[in-house]
Amino acid sequence: MTAVSLRRATTIAVLALVSLATVPVAALAHGGNPNFRSVFHGLSTPLPGVQVQVIGYDSLYELRSSAKQPVTIYGYDGEPYSRILPDGTVQQNTNSPAVYLNNDEFGTAPVPAHAHKGAPVVWKTVDKTATITWHDHRMHYIGKGTPPKVTDTHKKTKIFDYTIPLSEGSTKSNITGTLFWVGPAGGGFPVGAGIAFAVILLGSAVLVVTVRRRRAATAGEGPESGDDGDGTAPTAVDPSEPAGTGGRKEAW
Template identity: 30%
Template sequence: MIPAPLRRAAVVVTAALAALLALAGPAAAHGADAPDGTDYRAEVTGIGPAQPGLTARMVEAGARLELTNRTPADVEVLGYSGEPYLRIGPGGVYENSRSPATYLNRTLAGDTQLPPEADPAAAPVWRRVSDGQSVRWHDQRTLWREADPPAQVAAAPDREQRVRDWVVPLRAGTGTIEVRGTLDWVPPPDAYPWWVAATLGFLVIGAAGLVPAGTATGVRALRGAGALLALGGAAAVALTVGKALDAGAAGAGGVLLDLLTGQVWTLLTGLGALAAGGYALARRPAADFALALAGACLTLFAGVSNLAVLSRSVAPVAGPPDLARVLVTVALATGLGAVAAGLLRLRTASRAARNTPATPVAR
């Protein structure tokens, strides 16, 4: 017989997961072609000649180039054959439906089949795609799209080195502007120390489930596991904010919008781990079940889904790559540890319940 608190917790968790699925479904395509990590670092080095109000940067671990035009005049981005591709200005963002770049740049692989109307020599047909003053796109000139590394990288993969300098041409009126940048090979890190740290953390936290629940030591063990799970939840929230910033979100409103549309799984997982950690700290009923479930979600959505960060030199997270690796390692260790501790405590409680003699009914 499942205890009533456990049944109630299961109902609450099932409802929460259903809500999570409903929220996350429409956002599944957001950043779907953004890399989980890469060893190629793309950077914008400048715009020449400089134009006040015209800025460019790389976002999504270098997968997209972002151009912002706050000048009073339109600026055109030229495609791969020199044709007008994008137009950005006070009236919004427009794309030329006759430019092959419009279709090729929709995916990171650049493998979209061109429609018959794609003709770089044809007169532009402009289609409005946004009312903002910024646009982001996959530009093949900034990327390394081959499966094999460049020859110089293959010859010395342990050395950071320049792959190429790149230029994306723009047109403002009758003048030409260039967005200039670099593409570098950065040797990948050794993932072994991070796996060791995650394993040790898992073992330490999971050991809390071996302490008898009915003792003072067991109470402290439960609270310790809850505190560490909450730490993992905070790491997951920080990871989602870092991903939103790397994806180009600007300001508190932009970050919040990206969190609610593009990073909702990891965000809700982190918040759930924080709540479950607090639940365990308060020694509430079904805290063991909450530990195990929140830990499993944290492991999957904040840990496993970001494993590439541990073995790639460029992470899709704003800030130092090592910070992203720390956050993923903490999420993995605390999530797996909470699963082990929660399940072990549930198993112990179930055995104790079976071994407890039934109280005779008074007549």
């Protein structure tokens, strides 16, 4: 039974470590890549009433507006992509390729034939929150794996600077930012902490098993219990056993 208990404890510790190791996968799927940081620097020309921030490492931009004029974000071909009206109405240009490309992490989503550079602007209301949250391919690394500029994965590395054009009324401006590689130290899974947790868990289980074995070997359950506390029959007394052992042989 002791061996079984130890095996169970080991299994629990390993499973705990594995479950912790899966955390960054979920984070990557739902909140950007923790190995990167897309840093918002500001607007090239201040726009009163416009607030901008990055969400999820390198995943999303959020723009809020309380401006007295329409605030428009422009797509990859310079076309109007999305806008916020003074009353908080949020609209998208259904003929902007960005509407469709932004639905895919790598910008490979199919774009309908009617959405192209130079197509007439067709606005569609999507909500009235005075907020636009969108995935912009100008703010993150579209390639897979580690960027070529990264020569040391544990060192912070600048990947590129970027701008995203927008306007408030007739005033033109740009969201300005920089994408950095920060590596595992910047937000990846803390492997050392996970291993330490597993070791502590396993060590605690081994300690419990050891204490139980010693109690069973030295104390027993007494004549009323009918066993030695570990599911085996009482240990026989051998008169030939040397003095000092109490004539008791351990049944291991």
